[in-house]
Amino acid sequence: MSGHSNLPILSADTGLSTYLAEIRKFPILEKEQEYMLAKRWVEHNDSEAAHNLVTSHLRLAAKIAMGYRGYGLPISDVISEANVGLMQAVKRFDPERGFRLATYAMWWIRANVQEYILRSWSLVKMGTTRSQKKLFFNLRKAKQRIGVIDGQLTDQQAERVAENLNVSTADVLSMEQRLSGKDSSLNQRVRQDSEDSTEWQDMLADESTDHASQFADRQESEMRGELLTSAMDVLNEREADIFTNRRLSDEPSTLETLSHKYNVSRERIRQIEEKAYSKIRDRVLELARDRGVVPA
Numbered sequence: 001m002s003g004h005s006n007l008p009i010l011s012a013d014t015g016l017s018t019y020l021a022e023i024r025k026f027p028i029l030e031k032e033q034e035y036m037l038a039k040r041w042v043e044h045n046d047s048e049a050a051h052n053l054v055t056s057h058l059r060l061a062a063k064i065a066m067g068y069r070g071y072g073l074p075i076s077d078v079i080s081e082a083n084v085g086l087m088q089a090v091k092r093f094d095p096e097r098g099f100r101l102a103t104y105a106m107w108w109i110r111a112n113v114q115e116y117i118l119r120s121w122s123l124v125k126m127g128t129t130r131s132q133k134k135l136f137f138n139l140r141k142a143k144q145r146i147g148v149i150d151g152q153l154t155d156q157q158a159e160r161v162a163e164n165l166n167v168s169t170a171d172v173l174s175m176e177q178r179l180s181g182k183d184s185s186l187n188q189r190v191r192q193d194s195e196d197s198t199e200w201q202d203m204l205a206d207e208s209t210d211h212a213s214q215f216a217d218r219q220e221s222e223m224r225g226e227l228l229t230s231a232m233d234v235l236n237e238r239e240a241d242i243f244t245n246r247r248l249s250d251e252p253s254t255l256e257t258l259s260h261k262y263n264v265s266r267e268r269i270r271q272i273e274e275k276a277y278s279k280i281r282d283r284v285l286e287l288a289r290d291r292g293v294v295p296a
Contacts, residue, residue: 023058038095085112231283243276
């Protein structure tokens, strides 16, 4: 895919706003246009077709990258990694599968960005367990769900987050400390020698309407819902009820509530929940791979 060498590049010289304006110049492809370009790439190794597929989705890659701006890493590097994920998606995209490139590419872009962030944060020192990774990428959302937007968690709040994410309170507090340390750089003013109070984080969001990413969000959401519904068949009635109440509810039930409902211990509810989650996760990935929408 050597034809990608002339992609717009985000650097300290160009600046984020210039880069975003540059990539918005590339047209959004209609479904039939996308299909024909993908066929040309797959059947004839047409690098120009691949280039057009990539450039038409640079806005999508940038939008996803913006979602990871809170980890204290240079946004130019995050967007670069997102673009690498996009190119990997284009390289492997099969237009005969019936879904749009944007839906397929979202998986690759997120996977590539997350791998970059995890490498940059030296997970060797942080711990590489599944629960640590889950906590790393979900702590902010968990804090927002209980109304904590800024500031450190109290011990009681940390306990609530720990229960929601099924990790220990000590892990929550440890990760909170690490993330807080990294985030501080984004709150610095862009110009220290000026009265302008603009902070770096204020310059990272692109609020413009992006129909391609809106469509991809909707299509991916529908696909995830369909996959999850199909995967629920692997659970028995009790597992399905506990999984739904603990993982799918806007206000998750506590272990205590479910332990009373089923007349078992809190620990037993936790075990059932974890087993159900593992079964669902494996089945969803199996179904998604069968459909060719996630990296094998």
